[in-house]
Amino acid sequence: MKRILKYDWDAIAGIIAAVAAIIMHMLHVVEAEVLLMISVVLIALLFLRDLRRERQSEHIEASLHQTEVTVKDILSQLSPPDAVLVGPLSIRQTMEDFSRRARNEMLWFHVCPVMFKRQELFDALLKTAIENPAVKSIQFILDTSDREMWESEVVPKIKRCASKSKVRNTIWTSISGGVSAIISDLDKEGKTECLLSFWGEPFMARTASHNVPRYVFQVQSHSELVGRMVEVVRTACLHKC
Structure with missing residues (x-):
């Protein structure tokens, strides 16, 4: 039924009428003047059909334009989120992408050194940043309680990287609270x-051998929280040991 409805019945009816008129003229049933009149009427009908379709097309185009304007207006009134919560299924890819997209200076504040104990995680998260040519320097700001773990597990891995020189000397300080952050231009x-x-839980899963991040907030550039975290890092650097 849908296939039948797709046919251009106006055109089909016109063709049938024209053929019938020609046959009747050949059989001398109608005169040439009548045949000419029929032709003019058919042309007029087809012209009116095209005009109707043109008006319908203009109406559809106007409706689409109005819909587009409405959607843009709605989107313009929506406030983008300050932060996006990234869960276990995509956290590693998100952190790796962050290191790959980073530029200029990267600040790694109060990150857990045990996280880099596994070579696989070190390569995905930190080595990606070290080997990123757009990253000019990498600065770690860590709590003094993590110094032994850092020097025994992470420093040797850094020294094996080709671009190890961009990793600055670690700033050791006393950090209270459990906030950690990676900050960079992207x-x-x-x-x-x-x-x-x-x-700690639920943001970080701790095992006997290493810590694994489970949730992170990706704070967007327009958020005031980015500036606040930069200030937190600067304050911590002022009290380095």
């Missing part, structure tokens, strides 16, 4: 974003 736009997490 992509060509250079907008500063931040991966924000917290020590």
Whole structure:
């Protein structure tokens, strides 16, 4: 039924009428003047059909334009989120992408050194940043209680990287609280974003051998929280040991 409805019945009816008129003229049933009149009427009907379709097309185009304007207006009124919560299924890819997209200076604040104990995680998260040509320097700001673990598990891995020189000397300080952050400019736009997490459950799963991040907040560049975290890092650097 749908296939039949797709046919252009106006055109089909016109063709049938024209053929019938020609046959009747050949059989001398109608005169040439009548045949001419029929032709004119058919042309007029087809012209009116095209005009009707043109009006319908203009109406559809106007409706689509109005819909587009309405959607853009709705989107313009929606406030983008300050932060996006990233869960276990995509956290590793998100952190790796962050290191790959980073530019200029990267700040790694109060991250857990045990996280880099596994070579696989070190390569995916930190080595990606070290070997990223757009990253000019990497600064770690860590709590003094993690110094032994850092020097025994992470420093040897850093020294094996080709671009190890961009990793600055670690700033050791006394950090209270369980907030950790990775801060950097991203992509060509250079907008500063931040991966924000917290020590302990549920944000970090702790095992006997290593810690594994489970949740992070990807703080967007327009958020005031990025500037606040930069201030937290600067304050911690002022009290280095």
